[in-house]
Amino acid sequence: MIVDDFDPHALAEQDFLDEVHSFQFWFDSVEGYLSDRPYGRLETTVDEQLDDARRERLITTLCNYSVGETAALEGAAGLVQLAPDRNSKIFMATQVADEARHLEVFLHRLRELGVADPEREIERRAQPALVDFKGALLDLIGEGDWQAGVFAQNVILETMEYTVFRLHAATADPVTKDVLAGVISDERRHAGFGENDLGRSLAVDPSGRIRLREIRNQLDAMVVGVFEGALADVGAPADSSSELAGEYLDTIERLGLT
Amino acid sequence: MTDTDVSAPEVGADPSRQRYELEETGFKEVPKKWRKFYRHWGGPLDTLAPNEVICPVCKVVIRATRELRPGDKVYCMPCMSRMVVVVGENGRLEAEVIF
Numbered sequence: 001m002i003v004d005d006f007d008p009h010a011l012a013e014q015d016f017l018d019e020v021h022s023f024q025f026w027f028d029s030v031e032g033y034l035s036d037r038p039y040g041r042l043e044t045t046v047d048e049q050l051d052d053a054r055r056e057r058l059i060t061t062l063c064n065y066s067v068g069e070t071a072a073l074e075g076a077a078g079l080v081q082l083a084p085d086r087n088s089k090i091f092m093a094t095q096v097a098d099e100a101r102h103l104e105v106f107l108h109r110l111r112e113l114g115v116a117d118p119e120r121e122i123e124r125r126a127q128p129a130l131v132d133f134k135g136a137l138l139d140l141i142g143e144g145d146w147q148a149g150v151f152a153q154n155v156i157l158e159t160m161e162y163t164v165f166r167l168h169a170a171t172a173d174p175v176t177k178d179v180l181a182g183v184i185s186d187e188r189r190h191a192g193f194g195e196n197d198l199g200r201s202l203a204v205d206p207s208g209r210i211r212l213r214e215i216r217n218q219l220d221a222m223v224v225g226v227f228e229g230a231l232a233d234v235g236a237p238a239d240s241s242s243e244l245a246g247e248y249l250d251t252i253e254r255l256g257l258t
Numbered sequence: 259m260t261d262t263d264v265s266a267p268e269v270g271a272d273p274s275r276q277r278y279e280l281e282e283t284g285f286k287e288v289p290k291k292w293r294k295f296y297r298h299w300g301g302p303l304d305t306l307a308p309n310e311v312i313c314p315v316c317k318v319v320i321r322a323t324r325e326l327r328p329g330d331k332v333y334c335m336p337c338m339s340r341m342v343v344v345v346g347e348n349g350r351l352e353a354e355v356i357f
Contacts, residue, residue, distance in 0.1 A: 020338045
């Protein structure tokens with residue numbers, strides 16, 4: 001009989017959580033898909049010549065991705081202090097590293113596209129609604145509210161980014177596709193952490209749902225339109241918006257927040 | 259769904275179940291020792307084997323060394339979710355997240 005020493009499905013729940021929240025798990029995971037990819041791109045990938053209109057749209061999209069990643073970087077850093085246990089603090093520290101890398105690769109891609117001063121360009125092209133969302137997210141974290149911060153960042157923002165990046169990657173030029181692939185792999189962890197952390201705490205204390213529904217009502221409008229606009233800018237198929245809404249609403253439904 | 263709703267065992271060593279020898283398929287988002295237990299989903303035309311279910315959270319295919327049955331608990335390491343196997347509306351096996 002074949003005996004498998006490493007069957008993840010045989011782990012006890014706490015052993016599973018200890019494993020997936022660890023820095024070692026993070027390190028051994030990102031090693032698998034980020035090695036040999038300076039700034040997120042394979043050295044063998046050849047850049048495609050973009051026409052002016054497509055390049056302009058991509059720059060606007062990447063500028064807004066940079067706003068989202070800056071929000072997530074600052075948010076994750078703030079959440080380290082609020083995390084209720086050490087495993088969550090360690091996981092959130094890995095997310096800080098991920099978000100910093102995402103911001104860096106998007107800034108690098110902007111420079112490759114000829115943007116000499118990404119800071120200025122981001123300021124010029126940032127969607128006001130996304131800037132407002134960033135402010136609201138950091139306010140929640142500044143108030144010391146772990147559950148609300150995780151909901152705003154790891155559920156609302158990360159779930160939308162995860163879906164938009166995947167849809168964008170399907171139509172992106174080869175280098176941007178490479179860059180997005182690494183980011184998508186990271187976002188899978190972030191969105192999953194958020195849903196599962198909230199799911200566990202709401203199972204213990206369902207009363208938190210009332211407040212999270214209120215937060216959702218305040219924040220949804222700030223980000224849904226922005227990401228729908230981003231999908232249109234990158235030439236995603238017409239039915240992409242419904243996929244974006246569908247995946248987000250599936251998460252909300254699993255958490256009992258409809 | 260919460261853990262108290264689920265009393266079924268983990269995927270056990272039931273000898274009546276078909277065994278599967280897993281090999282890596284190119285999924286690299288978890289540490290090497292766990293990689294063969296997951297694969298990328300190929301979309302709606304991707305046919306799942308009896309030892310596979312799709313993670314509803316992150317859409318990765320979760321694989322087991324034995325044929326899966328309703329009530330089995332499985333983990334999606336890429337998105338850190340714990341789930342139970344259920345029979346979906348279409349009669350196929352699906353995974354439902356347990357909090």
